[in-house]
Amino acid sequence: MSKGIAVVPENAAHGNAGYGTTGRGKAQPPRGALTNPVRYPNGAAQPVLAKRAFLLILLTLLVPGSAQIVAGNRRLGRTALRVTLTVWALVLVGLILLLVSRTTVINLVANPVTALLLVIVLAALAFGWAALFLNTLRLIRPVLLRARARTAVVVALVLAMLLSSGSLGYAAHLLNVGRDAIGTIFANGPAMEPSEGRYNFLMMGGDAGADRTGRRPDSLSVISVDAKTGKSAIISIPRNLQNAQFSEGSPMRKIYPDGYDCGDECLINAINTEVTNKYKNLYPGVEDPGAQATLEAVSGTLGIKVQAYVLVDMDGFAKLIDAMGGIRIKAGGWVPISGETIDEANGIHGMPLGWIPAGDNTLDGFHALWYGRSREFVDDYARIARQQCVQQAMLKQLDPAKLLTKFEDIVKAGTKVVDSNISSSQLGSFVDLAMKSKGQPVGRLTIGPPDFDASFSTVPDFDKIHQAVDKLLGPAPAAGAAEDSVREPAPAPGPLSAAGAVPGSEPATAPAPSPTSSDFTPVTTTPEGEPITEEMLNDFKRNGDEQSIRNLVATNGQCAPL
Numbered sequence: 393m394s395k396g397i398a399v400v401p402e403n404a405a406h407g408n409a410g411y412g413t414t415g416r417g418k419a420q421p422p423r424g425a426l427t428n429p430v431r432y433p434n435g436a437a438q439p440v441l442a443k444r445a446f447l448l449i450l451l452t453l454l455v456p457g458s459a460q461i462v463a464g465n466r467r468l469g470r471t472a473l474r475v476t477l478t479v480w481a482l483v484l485v486g487l488i489l490l491l492v493s494r495t496t497v498i499n500l501v502a503n504p505v506t507a508l509l510l511v512i513v514l515a516a517l518a519f520g521w522a523a524l525f526l527n528t529l530r531l532i533r534p535v536l537l538r539a540r541a542r543t544a545v546v547v548a549l550v551l552a553m554l555l556s557s558g559s560l561g562y563a564a565h566l567l568n569v570g571r572d573a574i575g576t577i578f579a580n581g582p583a584m585e586p587s588e589g590r591y592n593f594l595m596m597g598g599d600a601g602a603d604r605t606g607r608r609p610d611s612l613s614v615i616s617v618d619a620k621t622g623k624s625a626i627i628s629i630p631r632n633l634q635n636a637q638f639s640e641g642s643p644m645r646k647i648y649p650d651g652y653d654c655g656d657e658c659l660i661n662a663i664n665t666e667v668t669n670k671y672k673n674l675y676p677g678v679e680d681p682g683a684q685a686t687l688e689a690v691s692g693t694l695g696i697k698v699q700a701y702v703l704v705d706m707d708g709f710a711k712l713i714d715a716m717g718g719i720r721i722k723a724g725g726w727v728p729i730s731g732e733t734i735d736e737a738n739g740i741h742g743m744p745l746g747w748i749p750a751g752d753n754t755l756d757g758f759h760a761l762w763y764g765r766s767r768e769f770v771d772d773y774a775r776i777a778r779q780q781c782v783q784q785a786m787l788k789q790l791d792p793a794k795l796l797t798k799f800e801d802i803v804k805a806g807t808k809v810v811d812s813n814i815s816s817s818q819l820g821s822f823v824d825l826a827m828k829s830k831g832q833p834v835g836r837l838t839i840g841p842p843d844f845d846a847s848f849s850t851v852p853d854f855d856k857i858h859q860a861v862d863k864l865l866g867p868a869p870a871a872g873a874a875e876d877s878v879r880e881p882a883p884a885p886g887p888l889s890a891a892g893a894v895p896g897s898e899p900a901t902a903p904a905p906s907p908t909s910s911d912f913t914p915v916t917t918t919p920e921g922e923p924i925t926e927e928m929l930n931d932f933k934r935n936g937d938e939q940s941i942r943n944l945v946a947t948n949g950q951c952a953p954l
Contacts (some may be wrong), residue, residue: 394725396526401527407817409821412685415707416741419812420908429441429442429444429564430447430448430462430463431462431463433533433536434536435484438537438541441537441541442535442537442541442544442545444463444532445532445534445537445541445545446545446548446575447527448463448526448532449525449532449545449548449549449552450519450552451528452524452528452552452684453552453555453556453871455476456472456473456475456476456520456521456556457469457470457471457472457473457475457476457524458523459474459524459527459531460524460528461473463531463600463638463936464528464530464531465527465799468527470526472520473522475517478789479517482665482716483568494651494820494824494827495820495821495823496825497820498819498820498823498824499817499819499820500820501559501567501570501817501820502574502758502791502817502819502820503816503817504571504572504574504610504816507567507568507570507571508571510564510567511564511567511568511571513559514560514561514567515561515564516558516563517560518557518558518560518561518564519557520747521553521556521557521560522553522557524531525549525552525553525556525557525927526551527551527563528911529546530538532545532549534546539872540643541694569713569871574816583815583817583818583821584699584700584815584818586619586934587696587699588599588619588696588697588865589619589620590616590617590618590619590696590865591616591617591619591699591700591822591825592614592615592616592617592696592697592698592699593614593615593616593617593628593684593698593699593700593701593702593814594613594614594687594698594700594701594702595611595614595615595701595702595704595783596609596611596612596664596686596688596701596702596703596704597609597610597611597704597764597779598610598611598664598704598705598708609631609661609664609686609703610631610661610765611628611631611764611776611779611945612628612629612630612660612661612686612690612779612804613626613627613628613776613779613783614626614627614694614696614698615783616865617822617825619825621825621828622824622825622827622828622829622832623829623831623832623833623835624829624832624834624835625834625835625864625865626780626784626834626835626836626837627694627837627838627839627861627864628692628776628779628780628837628838628839628840629660629690629839630660630772630773630838630839630840631659631660631661631772632659632660632661632772632849632850633659633660633693633839633849633852634652634653634656634658634659634660634849634850634851634852635650635651635652635653635658635691635851635852636651636652636658636660636686636689636690636692636693637651637652637689637693637854638652638685638689638692639688639691639692640688640692642685642688642689642692643671643674643675643685644663644667644674644688645673647671647674648764652689656830659931660686660689660690660693661686663682663685663686663689664683664685664686665682666680666682667684667685667686668681668682670949671685679813680703680747680811680813683701683703683813684813686699686701687700687701688718691850693839693854693857693863694857694858695854695857695858695861695862696861696865697889700812700813700814701811701813702811702812702814703779705811705890708756708761709761710756710757710758711757712757712759713755713756713757713760713761713786714756714757714762716786716789716928718754718755718756718757718760719755719760719783719785719786719789719953720752720753720754720755720785720789720953720954721752721753721755721782721785721912721951721952721953721954722751722752722753722951722952722953722954723748723749723750723751723753723763723912723914723946723948723950724748724912724914724915724927724948724949724950724951725750725751725915725944725945725946725947725948725949725950726747726748726749726770726884726924726944726945726948727747727748727762727766727778727945727948728741728744728747728748728766728929728945729744729745729746729747729748729759729761729762730744730762730766730768731743731744732793743769743930743933743934744768744929744930744933746926748762748763748947749916749926750914750916750924750948751914751916751917752954760782763778763782764778764779764782766778769938769941769945770940770942770945770948771841771846771876771929771947771948772840773838773840773841773846773949774948774949776838776949776950777950777951778948778949778951780836780838780878781951781952781953782927782951782953784834784953785953785954787826787830788830788953801877811916835864835865837860837861837864839852839857843860844856861907874913912947912950912952914947914950915944915945915946915947918944924944929941929944929945
């Protein structure tokens, strides 16, 4: 080597700290080493080294790649910074798109292909960000720090890595969980068009126990949503409705052209099982013929086009409520958790296993399930009212914060509870409508008390049902009638009257308040003013005085979500 020629280490070419030597072997500090301790930390004071370490961590956290540019491999830093700026630009475009067309963003996330691409991108970004943090740790040179500062820096770097890279990795995981759930729950098929400006969904709750073939729905309700405003209404159909009418074009009209009228056994909730067992050949290519036939029966009965169904398996329903953290309701009366059935024909049970008290309650899955299913000491219509209340409570209380914090539990529970023929391609539109409907009053109609006489489900008048449905779902009334439009439609002549009205008679008074209106007082005392307790109700049961229990719990159909 010739005298006086400097030798530059290879790593100095990449911007790493290094010292050259003269031909005489004397170390020469790189240019700027004495004035740029960020890139050349050797010889810097301990406070400066500690500040430098935290600065590099902060730069990697806020602007990934910038720490490498100022203190490390500039080529790596520039590449990482380009990725960072590209991601920021895409996030900005996404936020603008979310403001302009929220439906498009949700559809992109719900689409299995784009969701998979997002999962891969998020996972790659998480891995890359973690690699940058490890590179930043190398640039910090922990060995130059004192022990206490070294510990603090390492802890800060780990926390920053969890906050950034860990969050991206968890987001990728949640997106993948949601992607799998969408594929499990929803169908692949063409998008549906609104019917007369509305989307109508049939909600069926039931179970398929070992002694049953197919899923027998114990509750039937239609949720109708305005396709523009998101304003919704719930129409409940009693499970014991007879002579249900199948819609035009239904294959079951060939079997029952005059309605499902084979006698007392032909209740609307038996259609699912009968079609599954005997007539599924009429529905070639349909995944669930029984559910489709029930949907057609509800469509014909109500006189509207119901486009899709959602099946809720009640055996898994409790898990979904638990995943949500429970629901809050105001109960109008005590509800029993019924014991073993003694006399099925007359609905007689043994001693209750417990009671849900009147007043404000937070119900876990087990108690919410019983609250919606119990009908001991009352009729089916009190149970229907409570089921509607539970549905409303779930929709009202599933806010975005709860969805995010409990997303994985809710989604996993949902795959065990829900099945539907709703196309996944329209999830964005329906989620957008659900967000619009939040906070708006919900219209209500029950094909039974309080809107129809209790005997109406045995000999229904379908013209009157259609009139009531049209009034509920029709255009909003004039401003003077706005207050009345909040609850279900006023009774039409005949059976649309308060509970107990005589079929065919005109109602003498205004309709009773909606069972889920919040302007009721829970019944917590006897007529004599004595507090109602679980012990009191159980004593009546032991003594065989079920009439006293019926009197005290008669208002348990009143319910409102809190």
